[in-house]
Every structure is written in structure tokens, then in C-alpha cells.
Amino acid sequence: MLTLIRQELYKQLHGKFYIGWGIVILAITLFSGYSYQRINTDGVNSVSRIFYNGNSMAMIAMIIFASSILTVDFSQNTVKYLFARQFSRGKILISKLITIAVMYVYLTIVNFVTTEISNVIFNKNGAWNFTDVFTKIEATSFYLFLLLSMVLLISNIFKSNAVAIAIGIVFVYVSQTINSIISLFTENHSWIKFNPLNFLNVNSEVMYGESMFKQVTNLSLIQIEVGAIIWGIIFLLITYVVYNRRNV
Template sequence: MVTLVKQEMYKLLHKKSTPAVSVVLLIIMTIFGVLSKTNPKYWGPKDMFVSMYTGENWVVLFMIAACSSIIAMEFQYGTIKELLYRKYYRGEILVSKWITMLVYSIYFFVLTFVYSLILKVILYNSKFKLSDTYANNHSIVETQVLGMVGAFLSVWLILSLVLLLANVFKSTAAAISIGIIGYFALSMVSGLMFVLMQKWDWLKWNPLNMMNLPSQIVDNSYHKMTLLSTPEMVWGSLIYTAIFMAISYVVFKRRSV
């Protein structure tokens, strides 16, 4: 399994897009850092820091692309046969890809977190302290870290779906578009969803509602709309992720290539 993860890492690191994406992420974060310095009215310095200078949103996009391509590229390039006819079990091949993506997502979160600290120190060292109260009795840094934990869980809920779709459709396009739509659809449909949930209580268990976890973990009052407690949402997210992963695993094991 270690060998397989190493091989996946090797492929990931040798893609030109991999270093490029990290560089782009840092550039975008820098731009928003500078914007919040020059136009604090539109981009509040504290809000920008808490949202990691928009880094989090970009990480989601990049991870959706990475997850769909790590599966779909093998079908696209015809390398899936070479991967599968070796001594390893099929399940191991798939799990090695998941582990690689897990490591990649952790790398991204650590990178954005560390870089947002660096930006903060460079741009606003004296303006505000990380321990200042931000909202809901949380300090700025607490808000940021809690938001990150919530985001990590909901990102993986989306990623598990992307991994499944890439596996089913064998194409990056379908998986990426549904992944992106799924992630950004939340803001568009959540209003309607909350209304419907008032009517049919069981709807609160739908996966889109779980995507509100990052907001609720920071601001407990969200509970009134999501109708779920934070632990329920954490478990809900984990269970949905597990279900999508399990379907992926079964599909991958049964596939004839």
C-alpha cells in the first residue's frame, strides 16, 4: 500500500498543474490580502483573514479537479489496465488514490492556513490580534480554525461524491461540473431548502444541508435553519462521505476494464 501511495504521489507531483495550482493559490490569496489592506471597506481585514483570503474556496475547486482527474485520467489514458493487472488488489489501488487525495487536501489546508498567518503578520501585524474576539465569543484564530475543520469535513463530503462520479462516468468533465455545481449550488438553493425543511422535517438530513457545517460550527445560531445540532451535522457529513466512498469501492471492484 505504501508503494501504491508513493506511485500516486509520484504521478501527482510530476503533473505540471500541481505546482502551478499552489502558486496560483498563493497569488490569489496575496491579491485579496492587498485588496483588504487598500480597500478595507469592501474587504474587511478580519473577515478576509478568517476566510483565509478566499483560499478556502479555491482549495475546494482545486481539490474537486484533482479528485476527478486522479480517477478519470487512468481511464482516459488507458493506464487503468496497467494499474490493475499487477499483484495488488483492486481495493488497494482505489484506497491508495484516496489516501493521496487526503494528503493533498491536508497539504492545501495547511498551506492556506500558514500563508494566511504570514499575510496577516506582513500586512496587519499591529492592526489586530489573533486573540481578539471576532464573533459568537470566538477569537479570530478560533473562528478560523473551527471554520477550517468544518470546511474540511464538508469538502470531503463533496470530494467523495466527485470521486464516485469520476469512477462511474470515467470522465473528468462530468465529475468536475457536478462537484462544482454541488458546492456552489448551496448558496443558491439553501433559501428554498430551508423553507421546505420547515414543511418536511426529514429533509434536514439531505446532504446539501450538511454542507452548512462550516457556517454552523462557527455560528451556532445557524442551527435554527439547519434544524440539526453541530454534532449531528458532523456525523451526517461523515456518514454521507462513507456512503459515497463505499459505493465507489463497490463500483471500482466490479468494473471490467
């Protein structure tokens, strides 16, 4: 297992993903800092806003990263090397999940650093609201656990990272709209609220509170967090079944 994890991290170090997206997040946070010093922020903590924007870009990066981590081995035929060394497909999948988690932690740290750089340059080293920041990290973590498990499954079924990227990004921007429509049917069919798309609202409900979003999701904060984890695990198990049956 450690050998597989080292191999995955080695591939990422040479793939330059971490450098490219680090630069993108730096650019976004710097632009955000420059913009917020010139406009009225309506009493909202500017540092938090800068961090939120960097975090949004990190989410896009994670969708792109997760969508290709399984398909790239098949497209480059490196999967034959892995199977030749008699690694089980389960261990290969777990090593890739660990790599995804490591990359998420890395991008979060990059966002902290670049936000502080932007804060010092443009915001006169303003005070951090760590309650807001860590709530955002909590919300994003639940959200990405569910969304990326869906992205992994989609990329594995369609054998295309492009399809997974497109669907993942669409979910980021229109999931709330979709669920606003779905919520109209929950009055007569309460079971509809347990569909996985509804649990993608976990990001908003954690961030803005149960009182505001329960009317959309019809789920309490605990229910939507636990549900996001359960659905994420279900999608990962299905991903394993599909991955285990794929032909080389």
C-alpha cells in the same frame, strides 16, 4: 499499499498540480492582502479574511483534483498496469483517498505560508486569529469529506472528470440556495432534512454557529457533523462498488 501510495504521490509530483495551485493560492492571498489594506474591514480580522480566500481556492483545487484521480487511470490506460500487478481495487481506491488527504494537508499548509507572506507585506504583520482560522479548517474538512466523496462517485459513474468538476463547483456556490428551498418543505416532511445536500451546509454551520444556521438545516451542530461523515462514508462505499465493477 505503501507501493500504491508512493506511486500516487510520484504521479502528483510529476503532474505539477501542487506547484500550479500553490502559485494560484499565493496570487489570491497576495491580492487579498493588497485589497484589504485599502478598504475598511469592518472590524474583521484581515489575516483571517486572507486565509479564507486562499482556503476557498484550495477547495476548488481539491474538487478538480479529486474528480480526475480515478478517471485518469482509465483514460491513460495506466489502470491495466495496476491490475496486472494484482493490486486489489479496494487498495487502489484507498491509496487514492490517502493521496487526496495528503494533497489537502499540503494546500492548507501552502495557504498558511502564503497568508503569512501577504500579512507581512500588506498587513504590517497583523495578529492571527487562530480560533477563526482553525474553525475554518474544521468546517472545510467536514465539508470536503462529504463533497469530495460525492465528486468521486459522480466522476466514477459518468467516467468524466469534467462532469464531476462542474457539479462539484456548482455545489460550492449554490448548495446554500438549494437547501434554503429544500428547508421550506421540512416543516411538513421532517425527513427531508436528512438529504445529503442539506449536510453540505456543515461548512456554514460550523463557521457561523448552530444558532444562525439551525433554522436553515433543522439540524444541530453535532447532527450535521455526524451526518456529513455518514453520508461521506456511504458515497465512498458506493464509489467502491462502482469502481470495482468498471471494465478496463
